[in-house]
Amino acid sequence: MSILDEASARRFVEELADREALERLGLLVDLLMDENSRQNLISKPSQSQVWQRHIADSAQLLKFVPRETCDSGDGVWLDLGTGAGFPGLVVSAICPQMPVILVESRRRRVEWLERAKAEMGLSKCEIDGRRLEVVEPFPARFISARAFARLPQLLKLSAPFSTAATTYLLPKGRSAAQELQQQPSKSRKLFHVEQSLTDPEAGIIVSN
Numbered sequence: 001m002s003i004l005d006e007a008s009a010r011r012f013v014e015e016l017a018d019r020e021a022l023e024r025l026g027l028l029v030d031l032l033m034d035e036n037s038r039q040n041l042i043s044k045p046s047q048s049q050v051w052q053r054h055i056a057d058s059a060q061l062l063k064f065v066p067r068e069t070c071d072s073g074d075g076v077w078l079d080l081g082t083g084a085g086f087p088g089l090v091v092s093a094i095c096p097q098m099p100v101i102l103v104e105s106r107r108r109r110v111e112w113l114e115r116a117k118a119e120m121g122l123s124k125c126e127i128d129g130r131r132l133e134v135v136e137p138f139p140a141r142f143i144s145a146r147a148f149a150r151l152p153q154l155l156k157l158s159a160p161f162s163t164a165a166t167t168y169l170l171p172k173g174r175s176a177a178q179e180l181q182q183q184p185s186k187s188r189k190l191f192h193v194e195q196s197l198t199d200p201e202a203g204i205i206v207s208n
Contacts, residue, residue: 003198006049009056012197016059017094024093024120025055031116032084039108041084057198058087061144061169062094064194064206073097073124075141078161080132081148085113087171088144092117092125099124101140105131132157144169151179151205155187168207171196176203 003009014022029050035041046053062070069075077100079088088102102125104110110129117125128135137160145154154170162168168191172179176193183191189208196202 001197002200003052003056003060004200006051009049009051009198012056013051013059016062021094021096024096024122025090027120028085028089028093028116029055031119035112039112041109041112052198054084054086055090057171057196058090058146059094060197061087061171061204062091064167064169065095065142069141070095070098073099075099075165076101076138077142077144078140078158079103080143080145080154080158082113083109083147085116086146087169089113089116089120089122089125091144092122093120096122096124099126101126101128103128103130103132103135105129137161139163140166142167142169144171146171147173151183166207168205170205171202172205173199173202176205180205 003012013025017025032041033047042054077091077098079100079102082088082102082104085102088100092100102113104113110127113127117127140161143158143161143166148154180188180191180193191205191207193203194206196204
């Protein structure tokens with residue numbers, strides 16, 4: 001399935017989310033548009049494609065997560081450098097029973113994330129407003145990062161949170177295959193690249 005416009009993006013998300021989750025995501029879009037007039041959370045051109053470029057682009061990571069895991073909240077989802085809350089807020093909106101921790105060190109972004117979390121009623125979502133280097137390590141079941149850092153630095157910084165059971169879900173855009181290919185052979189064998197549904201030229205680095 002390809003998600004190449006707003007209509008197909010909404011249909012894709014509707015297949016993943018129940019009515020309450022869709023209401024939360026609709027609220028997120030409204031809050032995002034309002035706040036984007038005050039700080040640059042997303043690019044102006046992407047505002048007209050917000051469901052494709054941000055909501056569905058984040059939600060597609062859940063295709064690698066068993067539905068029962070999403071529903072039971074078994075394990076913690078760690079979202080690194082979450083920025084405007086992608087994919088973390090979308091994951092939390094669709095899987096409200098799953099503990100989701102969003103790490104973001106920029107103060108104004110943290111204030112926005114706290115406000116969005118509260119208005120969306122995401123009780124299992126936590127905003128950590130510190131640099132990842134000073135966050136006390138814990139075992140993460142899932143680790144995501146969207147435009148956080150290049151792969152070598154990302155893997156180094158996230159290593160204290162990774163276990164043998166951790167699944168990495170790393171949207172890397174058009175650099176995905178190249179970044180993975182540049183990894184040492186031992187590390188490269190631990191991951192593969194999946195095609196992004198929202199951009200035919202983009203990839204997602206996923207742990208094996």
